Amino acid sequence: MNYLIIGLAGAIGALARYYLGVATGASWHYIFPLATLLANLSGSFILGWFTAYLSRLNKLHPHLVTGIGTGLIGSFTTFSTFSVETVQLIQGGNWGTAMAYVLLSLWGGLLFSWSGFRLGHSQYNKRAAAGGEER
DSSP: OHHHHHHHHHHHHHHHHHHHHHHHHHHOOSSSOHHHHHHHHHHHHHHHHHHHTGGGGSOSOHHHHHIIIIIIIHHHSOHHHHHHHHHHHHHTTOHHHHHHHHHHHHHHHHHHHHHHHHHHHHHHHHHHHHHOOOO
8 A cells, every 4th residue: 555655646747747847847947946946945845844844743643654755755855857967057057057966965954954954843832832742
């Protein structure tokens, strides 16, 4: 059952990432790979929040927690596309854009993940204090 949940959630995450790419591509006409950066930064934030808050509530079945974290968010974000786009920028002689992309992806991903984790942790602690949830 766990494989089915992860697969279905993964399909949803991949389709969401594809839609984000199509929607961004319609209005973004520059060489900088904005769609992948947006997917990776938002996915980092969501996974940080999800890990620190929603998965700790013990209200979701463990298979669903894995499906959301690994399937949905894991397929929405993409390290492989980031890597290929970086190599393409370098091969095209766009070293500055490539370095900016790498630095924004790395530091931005860590910052967004940390921010999501902090928000989730704060929300969980407030909920625990108000409703008696275990810490």
